[in-house]
Amino acid sequence: MADMMQFDLVSPERRVASQKARAVQIPGVEGDLTAMPNHAPLITTLRPGVVHVEGESGTEEFVVTGGFAQITGDGISILAEESYHRDEMSQDILDRMVEDAAEKQRKAVEASHNDPGPVDDAAKLLADMMAMGSHVGLSANQPNL
Amino acid sequence: MANLKDLKNRIASVKSTRKITKAMQMVAAAKLRRAQEAAENARPYARKFDEVVGQLAKSVGDSDTAPPLLRGTGQEQTCLLVVMTSEKGLCGGFNANIAKKAIARIRALQDEGKTVKIITVGKKGRAAMRRTYGDMMIDHVDMSEVKRVGYGDAQEIARNVLDRFDAGEFDTAYIYYGEFENAMTQIPTEQQIIPAQFDAEDDEDSAGANTVYEYEPSEEAILRDLLPKGVATQIFAALLENSASEQGARMTAMDNATRNADDMVEDLNRQYNRTRQSVITNELIEIISGAEALEG
Numbered sequence: 001m002a003d004m005m006q007f008d009l010v011s012p013e014r015r016v017a018s019q020k021a022r023a024v025q026i027p028g029v030e031g032d033l034t035a036m037p038n039h040a041p042l043i044t045t046l047r048p049g050v051v052h053v054e055g056e057s058g059t060e061e062f063v064v065t066g067g068f069a070q071i072t073g074d075g076i077s078i079l080a081e082e083s084y085h086r087d088e089m090s091q092d093i094l095d096r097m098v099e100d101a102a103e104k105q106r107k108a109v110e111a112s113h114n115d116p117g118p119v120d121d122a123a124k125l126l127a128d129m130m131a132m133g134s135h136v137g138l139s140a141n142q143p144n145l
Numbered sequence: 146m147a148n149l150k151d152l153k154n155r156i157a158s159v160k161s162t163r164k165i166t167k168a169m170q171m172v173a174a175a176k177l178r179r180a181q182e183a184a185e186n187a188r189p190y191a192r193k194f195d196e197v198v199g200q201l202a203k204s205v206g207d208s209d210t211a212p213p214l215l216r217g218t219g220q221e222q223t224c225l226l227v228v229m230t231s232e233k234g235l236c237g238g239f240n241a242n243i244a245k246k247a248i249a250r251i252r253a254l255q256d257e258g259k260t261v262k263i264i265t266v267g268k269k270g271r272a273a274m275r276r277t278y279g280d281m282m283i284d285h286v287d288m289s290e291v292k293r294v295g296y297g298d299a300q301e302i303a304r305n306v307l308d309r310f311d312a313g314e315f316d317t318a319y320i321y322y323g324e325f326e327n328a329m330t331q332i333p334t335e336q337q338i339i340p341a342q343f344d345a346e347d348d349e350d351s352a353g354a355n356t357v358y359e360y361e362p363s364e365e366a367i368l369r370d371l372l373p374k375g376v377a378t379q380i381f382a383a384l385l386e387n388s389a390s391e392q393g394a395r396m397t398a399m400d401n402a403t404r405n406a407d408d409m410v411e412d413l414n415r416q417y418n419r420t421r422q423s424v425i426t427n428e429l430i431e432i433i434s435g436a437e438a439l440e441g
Contacts, residue, residue: 012296014186030361044361045370
């Protein structure tokens with residue numbers, strides 16, 4: 001079928017999803033983008049966020065925490081560091097992710113006094129993480145940083 | 146001649162040992178299945194990852210702007226060996242074989258006059274190498290609390306290694322682990338992780354090689370982001386292979402032990418019966434010769 005493409009979502013520990021999809025919206029590091037069949041070949045890194053997959057049986061959502069996506073004309077592969085189906089996502093998991101990101105930010109602040117680059121990156125990571133949480137209906141109850 | 150009571154005790158003790166080895170074998174078999182599954186599940190990610198990063202690495206090539214993780218530091222003076230072994234023994238020559246492989250490399254490096262640093266994962270390899278190479282060990286990762294190897298464990302080891310690399314503590318890094326061939330065979334394997342290496346085998350036939358990709362952000366930025374993850378991925382794959390190998394080796398070792406115990410029980414039983422028979426014969430002779438003495 002020309003209007004469908006292969007969608008694979010894998011994390012280091014398992015294959016999270018493998019199905020046919022009509023369109024896949026991914027949180028690219030430079031902005032969200034939607035891949036459809038015959039998209040130009042593209043490799044992009046991801047920020048933490050939500051992947052929307054428009055498949056044969058409605059739309060599904062997956063949470064990813066960074067990684068990268070490889071888009072070819074007939075498919076899209078997402079390699080995520082960590083990934084969960086929206087239904088598997090829980091407050092505990094989010095808390096842990098946000099905590100990790102906050103930790104990274106603290107370290108970045110300590111490690112680089114004069115170089116704002118890593119600190120900004122870490123802050124963005126944390127913000128993305130929280131935005132992703134609120135998108136799936138969980139609150140990031142993180143003390144102010 | 147051993148007396149009957151001793152033999153009986155020995156038979157009982159070998160039998161109970163056999164029960165233990167048999168139980169360990171079955172536990173190892175169950176764990177092996179799980180470990181193999183985990184290794185299987187991790188494969189799609191690792192394969193895809195290698196494919197994409199391999200492509201990127203090729204297109205960025207040896208240019209001066211390539212990240213040091215790919216290009217190396219320009220020298221090869223100090224070498225880091227990450228030796229991964231198991232936390233528990235009773236798995237045949239598994240740990241010894243990995244340690245042997247690592248030690249061979251250490252000798253070769255020393256002959257070339259290079260500095261060697263060692264990080265051990267799992268205490269068995271540490272024990273095997275500590276006496277001779279204890280002063281080279283810069284760190285040890287304890288996995289005894291880890292029930293099931295997760296990506297997080299690999300990330301932690303990778304971060305440890307990468308922090309040291311960034312601090313300029315070493316130039317090249319190798320990992321040592323047992324590659325799982327089957328339950329009988331585990332191959333001690335050496336793999337270079339820094340600078341990163343990629344198999345260039347499927348150059349032409351894979352469709353991806355000829356596709357021109359757009360990159361977002363730039364190729365080099367992606368590569369800089371991915372290479373550290375590649376280290377974690379490789380370590381993760383090695384850890385999984387290692388745990389499957391360990392269980393396989395243990396299963397085989399325990400199977401052998403059970404068989405040996407079987408043989409031993411058989412031998413001892415034969416000896417016991419023979420001894421018992423000769424005791425009876427002796428008693429009969431005594432009775433008969435006693436009766437004959439009375440008659441005479």
